[in-house]
Amino acid sequence: AQTVTQSQPEMSVQEAETVTLSCTYDTSENNYYLFWYKQPPSRQMILVIRQEAYKQQNATENRFSVNFQKAAKSFSLKISDSQLGDTAMYFCAFMKPYGGKLIFGQGTELSVKP
Amino acid sequence: DAGITQSPRHKVTETGTPVTLRCHQTENHRYMYWYRQDPGHGLRLIHYSYGVKDTDKGEVSDGYSVSRSKTEDFLLTLESATSSQTSVYFCAISESAGVGNTIYFGEGSWLTVV
Numbered sequence: 001a002q003t004v005t006q007s008q009p010e011m012s013v014q015e016a017e018t019v020t021l022s023c024t025y026d027t028s029e030n031n032y033y034l035f036w037y038k039q040p041p042s043r044q045m046i047l048v049i050r051q052e053a054y055k056q057q058n059a060t061e062n063r064f065s066v067n068f069q070k071a072a073k074s075f076s077l078k079i080s081d082s083q084l085g086d087t088a089m090y091f092c093a094f095m096k097p098y099g100g101k102l103i104f105g106q107g108t109e110l111s112v113k114p
Numbered sequence: 115d116a117g118i119t120q121s122p123r124h125k126v127t128e129t130g131t132p133v134t135l136r137c138h139q140t141e142n143h144r145y146m147y148w149y150r151q152d153p154g155h156g157l158r159l160i161h162y163s164y165g166v167k168d169t170d171k172g173e174v175s176d177g178y179s180v181s182r183s184k185t186e187d188f189l190l191t192l193e194s195a196t197s198s199q200t201s202v203y204f205c206a207i208s209e210s211a212g213v214g215n216t217i218y219f220g221e222g223s224w225l226t227v228v
Contacts, residue, residue: 004156033215045157045204045219091156095215100145100164100208101172102217104156 002027004094006105013082014113020067021077021108023092029053033095034068034075035102040088048090051075082112117141118220120205126226133192135223137205139185146188147172147206147217148180157204163188195227 003026013019025034036048051059051068058066063083067076079086092105117140127133137146145164149157149172159172161180169180177199179191192199205220 006156043202043222045206047216047218050216095217100210100215100217101147101159101162102149102157102206104158106154106156 002029002094002096002103004092004103004105006092006108008108009106010109010111012111012113013079015082015084017082018078018080019082019110021079021090021092021110023075023077023105025073025075025092025094025105027073027094027096029096031097033097034066035093035095036064036066036075036077037091037093037104038086038088039091039107040085045091049077079110084112084114086110087112118205118207118218120203120220120223122223123221124224126228127195129196129227130194133195133225133227135190135203135205135225137188137190137207137220139188139205139207141207141209141218142185143207143209144185145208145210146182147208148178148188148190149204149206150174150201151204151222152201160190160203192225195225197227199225200227201225 032053034051038046049061063080089107093102119138121136147162148160158174163169163182181189203223208217
């Protein structure tokens with residue numbers, strides 16, 4: 001069975017600085033998808049970024065980028081130029097290509113301080 | 115935003131009573147999911163549906179049942195609510211379970227069992 005682990009329950013960063021959130025996963029699959037979701041205090045689940053395992057290039061979405069290390073089964077999220085609106089819970093998630101089901105990590109609560 | 119409506123959004127109920135949560139979508143997506151969110155666990159899949167009258171269990175399905183009689187509606191029923199089912203419940207939808215699949219979430223339903 002697949003598992004996803006986020007080892008940092010809480011993190012904080014100063015506004016405008018860069019922060020990296022860690023995620024590791026365990027799977028025997030060779031092809032899969034990885035996601036980062038943001039959950040602000042409103043509890044809305046917002047897709048931040050997605051990575052296909054068969055792509056070596058790291059995904060980037062504006063200030064958000066990932067460091068995908070397939071051999072190490074690591075999928076970290078880097079937030080550059082942190083903004084107050086980035087304050088939220090961040091979840092790492094795994095999906096098999098044809099399973100349609102997400103497996104989530106425990107979450108990392110990020111606070112951006114002015 | 116994906117057209118997903120959950121109802122009720124907030125409910126307090128007594129132990130032993132039946133409870134039904136409704137998820138309604140306007141996207142005509144084939145796949146629908148129910149997750150629960152608890153502190154320290156992230157989101158965990160309860161049940162999912164891959165078409166009308168086609169449903170299957172997730173990782174935490176005990177004590178829950180689901181039904182899908184129409185494409186747009188997916189119901190989650192707690193036959194006899196217990197305090198351990200106090201949680202935030204999220205409905206999600208996706209067009210497919212294959213390559214390029216993206217899962218969209220509803221706004222959540224807060225259930226308190228007293």
